[in-house]
Amino acid sequence: MWRASILTIHPELFPGPLDASVLGRARGEGIWEFDTINLRDFSDNRYGSIDDTPAGGGAGLVMRADILAAAVDSVDRNDRPLIYLSPRGRPLNQALARDLAKGPGLIALCGRFEGVDERLIDARGAIEVSIGDFVLAGGEVAAMAMIEACVRLIPGVLGSPLSLGEESFSADEGGFRGRDSEEILLEYPQYTRPRIFEGREIPPVLLSGDHKKIAEWRRAKAEEITRARRPDLIASGPIRRDNKDKDQGR
Ligand code: SAH
Numbered sequence: 001m002w003r004a005s006i007l008t009i010h011p012e013l014f015p016g017p018l019d020a021s022v023l024g025r026a027r028g029e030g031i032w033e034f035d036t037i038n039l040r041d042f043s044d045n046r047y048g049s050i051d052d053t054p055a056g057g058g059a060g061l062v063m064r065a066d067i068l069a070a071a072v073d074s075v076d077r078n079d080r081p082l083i084y085l086s087p088r089g090r091p092l093n094q095a096l097a098r099d100l101a102k103g104p105g106l107i108a109l110c111g112r113f114e115g116v117d118e119r120l121i122d123a124r125g126a127i128e129v130s131i132g133d134f135v136l137a138g139g140e141v142a143a144m145a146m147i148e149a150c151v152r153l154i155p156g157v158l159g160s161p162l163s164l165g166e167e168s169f170s171a172d173e174g175g176f177r178g179r180d181s182e183e184i185l186l187e188y189p190q191y192t193r194p195r196i197f198e199g200r201e202i203p204p205v206l207l208s209g210d211h212k213k214i215a216e217w218r219r220a221k222a223e224e225i226t227r228a229r230r231p232d233l234i235a236s237g238p239i240r241r242d243n244k245d246k247d248q249g250r
Pocket residue numbers: 084085086087088109110111112113114115116129130131132133134135136137138139140142
């Protein structure tokens with residue numbers, strides 16, 4: 001069973017969204033599980049404090065390496081990566097979520113205050129992961145985002161495997177592909193009833209029943225949207241395309 005262990009000073013924030021909808025159901029079915037470890041339980045003083053002032057001075061408080069290490073060591077690691085949620089980390093993306101989902105689970109260390117003593121990261125081989133170029137007040141929401149992204153990829157969590165394939169960022173695993181199969185595209189626009197909403201109609205092609213035309217329209221829209229909003233995703237395309245052409249020419 002895929003398992004997330006979450007190290008935090010705010011265990012009361014969990015499960016939160018992790019117990020809703022498909023994730024909650026999958027947890028009930030024993031597909032995945034999580035547990036929280038309260039970092040304050042590893043405090044060495046009666047106030048439950050786990051932080052101290054930064055060496056070298058400056059504002060804020062830093063979470064202590066010795067206390068965090070005791071908490072980390074209390075967890076049965078089971079080959080799971082230790083991930084410190086951190087704005088300095090490698091950006092969370094679909095490829096990373098897929099890798100993590102394939103493994104046995106993860107251990108998430110949620111920072112607070114100014115973050116954690118660097119030596120903890122080194123001594124326990126923590127991988128730093130960021131959910132974006134902004135700074136949160138704590139790692140808990142970031143851990144939830146990461147875990148949610150992973151769990152929905154575990155087989156059996158989402159109803160239809162199709163809904164996994166045809167969406168943004170899923171190009172490289174049976175997912176929605178651009179004309180060039182190496183391209184990653186953002187998702188095309190979606191519509192449902194009513195047919196006319198405040199004078200706006202569902203694009204007629206989607207009601208035509210012509211599946212080939214629909215697929216073409218969706219691909220064109222996905223390309224248009226990706227080009228307009230995230231040209232960086234397409235920019236990586238031509239290099240890989242060139243390589244592929246070369247291979248085919250041999
Ligand atoms: N002083 C730190 C920020 C600390 S924010 C710095 O400038 O890098 C407090 C905690 O919130 C961090 O320890 C981290 O666990 C979490 N956090 C903040 N922003 C995050 C992000 N973008 N991704 C993942 N975790 C984040």
